[in-house]
Amino acid sequence: MRYFSNCSILIFLSVIIHACSPFSGPVDEAVSDSYYFSKSGNDICYSPMGNWFELGNDQLNADAESFEVIAPDFGRDKDHLYFKSYIIDSEADKNSFTVKEDYIFFDKNHVYVPFDYLPYEFRDEHQHTDHLWIVEEANPETFEKIDSDWSKDDVNYYYNYQPIDVDYHSFEVLNENFAKDQNQVYLLKDFQLLTSTIDAPTAKKLTNRYILDKNYLYDFQEYQNGKVVDSLIAISIQNQGDLRIIENEYLLFDKKIVYDGFEIENVDASTFQVVKLPYTKDQQQVYYYGKLIKGADPVTFEVFESPIYTRDKDRVFAYGEVLQEADVKTFGPSDDKNSLLYRDKNHIYRGNEIVTD
Numbered sequence: 001m002r003y004f005s006n007c008s009i010l011i012f013l014s015v016i017i018h019a020c021s022p023f024s025g026p027v028d029e030a031v032s033d034s035y036y037f038s039k040s041g042n043d044i045c046y047s048p049m050g051n052w053f054e055l056g057n058d059q060l061n062a063d064a065e066s067f068e069v070i071a072p073d074f075g076r077d078k079d080h081l082y083f084k085s086y087i088i089d090s091e092a093d094k095n096s097f098t099v100k101e102d103y104i105f106f107d108k109n110h111v112y113v114p115f116d117y118l119p120y121e122f123r124d125e126h127q128h129t130d131h132l133w134i135v136e137e138a139n140p141e142t143f144e145k146i147d148s149d150w151s152k153d154d155v156n157y158y159y160n161y162q163p164i165d166v167d168y169h170s171f172e173v174l175n176e177n178f179a180k181d182q183n184q185v186y187l188l189k190d191f192q193l194l195t196s197t198i199d200a201p202t203a204k205k206l207t208n209r210y211i212l213d214k215n216y217l218y219d220f221q222e223y224q225n226g227k228v229v230d231s232l233i234a235i236s237i238q239n240q241g242d243l244r245i246i247e248n249e250y251l252l253f254d255k256k257i258v259y260d261g262f263e264i265e266n267v268d269a270s271t272f273q274v275v276k277l278p279y280t281k282d283q284q285q286v287y288y289y290g291k292l293i294k295g296a297d298p299v300t301f302e303v304f305e306s307p308i309y310t311r312d313k314d315r316v317f318a319y320g321e322v323l324q325e326a327d328v329k330t331f332g333p334s335d336d337k338n339s340l341l342y343r344d345k346n347h348i349y350r351g352n353e354i355v356t357d
Contacts, residue, residue, distance in 0.1 A: 021039075022038065022039050022045060022052060022057055023036035023037060023038065023045060023047070023050070024036070024037045024038065024040070024041050025037055027044065027067060027068075027075070028068070028069040031069045031070075031071065031072065032069045032071065032072040032073070032075075033049050033050055033072070034046055034047060034048050034049060034050065034073065035069050036050065037064060038059065038064070041064060042064055043059050043062065043064055044059070044060045044062040044064055044067050044077075045057050045058065045060070046058045046060060046084050058084070059085075060075075060082060060085055062075075062079075062080065062082065063077040063078050063079060064077075066078040070097065070098065070099055071099040071103065071105070074097075074099065074105070076094055076097070080094065081097055083114060083131045083132070084116075086131055088131055088132065091112075091130055092105075092110070092112060092132060093108055093109060096108040101145070102145045103117065104143070104145055104151075105132070106140040107140065110134045110135070110138065110140060111134070111135040111138035111139075111140050111143045112132040112133065112135065113133045113135065113161050114133070115130070115131060115132070115133055116131070118133060118161075119190075121190070121191075122160070122191060133161065135151075135158060135162075135163075136162065136163055137155070137163045138151075138153055138156070138158065138163075139154055142154040146173075149188075155168065156168065157171055159188070159191070159192070160190075160191045162191065162192075164193055166179075166193075167181035167182050167183055170182035170183075174204070174205045174211050175207065175208045175209060175210075175211065176188065176208050176209060177209060177210075177211075177219070177220040178203070178205075178211045178220065179193065180200050180203050181200070182200060182201075183200060184196070184200055185198035185199075185200050185203045185211075185213075187232060188220070189230060190222065194230065196232060198211070198213050198216075198218060199213040199214055199215070202214040206243075206251075207245065207248070212237065212240060215236060215237070216234040216235060216236055216237060217234070217235045217236075217237050217251065217253075217258065218232065218233065218234055218235075219232075219235075219261035220233070221233065221261055233261045233262070235256070235258060235263060236254075237253050237254060238253075238254050239253065239254060240253070242254075246272075246274060247274050247277060249277065250272075250274070250280070255269045255270070256269060257272055259289070259290035260289070260290055262290070264287065264290050265292075266285070266292075267282055267285070267287075268282035268283055268284060268285075270282075271283040275301065275303060276303040276307065277307075278307070279301075279303055279307070279310060281296075281298040282298065283298060284298065285298060286298050286301050286312075288317075289320070291320065293317060293320045293321075295314075295315065295322070296310075296312050296315070296317065297312040297313055299312075300312045300313040304332070304333070304342070305333060306340070306342065309323070309331075309342055311328055311331060312328075313328070315328060316328050316331045316344075318349070319351070319352055323349065325346065325347060325354065326344055326347070326349065327344040327346060330345040331344040332344075334348065
């Protein structure tokens with residue numbers, strides 16, 4: 001009996017799929033891998049990435065001779081403008097519709113973003129039956145995208161494609177959490193800006209997360225433990241000139257250590273050091289993600305190759321908690337170096353659990 005190799009099978013399947021393809025070829029492969037001429041050449045098909053076998057194939061009933069691809073998901077013929085396989089003549093001007101960099105779409109009247117390109121929560125709140133979101137007030141002649149969150153034209157700044165009420169000439173984005181103008185410092189929440197009492201004239205970027213004003217260090221957390229809290233955390237700082245940033249995670253100033261927006265309690269800042277992230281220690285205590293590992297000895301504390309596990313002279317820890325029943329002297333990686341399992345003379349462990357099967 002003759003057997004095909006895996007390679008032969010793949011080639012065979014590729015030939016079969018190609019032979020059964022409903023397409024005669026792409027319309028403009030350099031622009032889109034989703035628009036194709038039908039097998040007869042008399043129609044246009046929309047098939048995401050050409051994967052008709054799994055993702056489907058929609059016929060547009062378009063005029064194949066005049067059809068042109070505008071962008072990966074946009075096309076037009078002499079009669080209609082298309083988004084994917086949908087006719088969107090009522091949503092935008094067919095003749096002037098075009099695309100600029102970063103997939104922002106324009107016609108003579110408006111700036112557009114397809115709803116399919118926007119986050120789900122935004123779509124749930126704003127989408128009705130249309131396929132295009134009109135960027136309110138945007139000037140199509142001057143509109144430009146700054147980054148994934150910010151855009152501007154000659155009059156307004158836009159946060160997630162929505163105009164914001166700020167002083168245009170003095171406005172600046174400080175980092176991922178804060179922006180300001182001459183009057184206000186703003187907290188960057190999903191799809192909106194919140195105002196604050198932070199001192200705008202002295203507000204400045206510290207890191208991509210934190211900012212400073214003349215008196216305080218600030219952190220804004222929209223979420224904590226998966227819940228929306230919109231928490232602005234302010235920590236007083238006396239000597240900004242001596243502030244140090246350790247491993248891009250820990251802020252050291254005024255004998256304080258700040259991690260994840262909160263001051264680590266009872267830490268000795270003068271002896272604080274990173275063991276191996278996320279583990280740190282001072283001369284008396286050991287910390288896991290800024291939280292105290294109760295009873296851990298900083299002198300003998302060590303981190304295993306898998307950072308889940310650590311030990312000192314007396315105990316083994318998993319995720320910063322004592323791993324019950326673990327034997328500190330014989331605990332270590334299993335024989336398979338790539339395994340997620342660790343073992344001692346008594347048990348095999350996966351995370352903080354004993355493997356029983």
